[in-house]
Amino acid sequence: MQGPAPSSNATDAHFNLTSGGATPPQSQTRSGPRTFAPQSGFAPWKNPIKPPIVRFENVTKRFGDFVAVNNCTLDIYEREFFALLGPSGCGKSTLLRMLAGFERPTEGRIIVEGQDITDLPPYERPVNMMFQSYALFPHMTVESNIGFGLRQEGMAKSEIDIRVDQAMAMVELMPFAKRKPNQLSGGQQQRVALARAIAKKPRIMLLDEPLGALDKRLRGQAQFELMRIQESTGTTFIIVTHDQEEAMTVSSRIAVMDKGIIAQVATPGDIYEYPGSRYVANFIGDVNILEGKVSAVSDGVIDIAWADGPGTFKTRSAENVTVGQQVWLALRPEKMRITHDKPEQSENAISGKVDDVGYLGSISHYHVRVANGQRVTALRANSAQSFERAITWEDQVWLQWPADTGVVLTK
Secondary structure, three states: OOOOOOOOHHHHOOOOOOOOOOOOOEEEEOOEEEEOOOOOOOOHHHOOOOOOOEEEEEEEEEEOOEEEEEEEEEEEOOOOEEEEEOOOOOOHHHHHHHHHOOOOOOEEEEEEOOEEOOOOOHHHOOEEEEOOOOOOOOOOOHHHHHHHHHHHOOOOHHHHHHHHHHHHHHOOOHHHOOOOHHHOOHHHHHHHHHHHHHOOOOOEEEEEOOOOOOOHHHHHHHHHHHHHHHHHHOOEEEEEEOOHHHHHHHOOEEEEEEOOEEEEEEOHHHHHHOOOOHHHHHHOOOOEEEEEEEEEEEOOEEEEEEOOOOOEEEEEOOOOOOOOOEEEEEEOHHHOEEEOOOOOOOOOEEEEEEEEEEEOOOEEEEEEEEOOOOEEEEEEEOOOOOOOOOOOOOOEEEEEOOOOOOEEEOO
16 A cells, blocks of 8 residues: 555545544654555554454355355455456455445355445445546536436435545545536546546445546556545545456455466565566466476475476475475566676576567666576666677576575465
8 A cells, every 4th residue: 555645625625434433543744644545564464353344254155056156255354455456357346346246246245344235235335436437427527427326315405516626625526516527537527427436435445446437547547546545534445357467556465366266466566576476477467487396495495396497495384395396486577687608606597598588778678588488577777888798599698596586485
């Protein structure tokens, strides 16, 4: 989770999202009051006595013979920005729809704030959902779209006006209050949909691929906008996305899903640095995976004999492995050093020929074909001053990495 953002007019509105209607406590900073600003040590999932705000308990969802969600148990905590991440068809949207009440679990329970809501209709749940399509009414102005749900609930006009103004201030839409959706950009339409959901003051905000319709530049801006709003309101956000970068940017924790099961739940940093399986390692960022067998284990150092190539790799790992066990060593490209010259130490060093080069301005991607035919990727910063000659196509090179940068995977 990112640290608290500076105060703004939106946050100074003290938008009240608590179910009881009381204004949430504030913390004071030099730039003004903040609402629910999370501390850098925010990690309620590490507190064994902290109850989750949402609990999926052995939840399964079947559509005929197809199992969309398979026996999932998951805890999500208050004020989290939680991401459900995975490819299309992995079950992430189905899990979200069950929480919203649009689908009913075949088995298991869904508990929110200690209450079993499995059989509650959507309108009785303390959640609101923002869809990818936005579903704005084309004939209504921005303020009318935002207040639509409140009018349907029969709320007094004076209260609707207050909530709509607060929501528009939160997402910086006040200058566009009288415009209609076709007079707005894609990013502005996305903010209208978000403001409409916020105006109902849900305890939990559900976002199903909310930024999918935006181009890459607007998507990046909207990610930080979502983070700012989530931090300033203290609302629990649960986002479904297939975009790894988006999940890594916005979330406090990520659940990576695969074929209806939860493969791993952890913070973005732990998911990236300590993936629990080859599936997770491959799904989050770029990774090199070298197959081998454990040849020795001593004081936390594991020797791995490369399966299809010469040499032995040394790595430090907390994995409980035994000699002769098949394992996979996961190495992130930025951890690998690429040079023309053979390293003085032969451990954790492999040679190969540059197969392809991708220049991305600040860094270059080098795809190296090694002895067993596998392509291994290394990253190199394009420094303004370099004492080594440039590496290019067909060059013979060496790749080397420190023993503490690899992750041993057993599945």
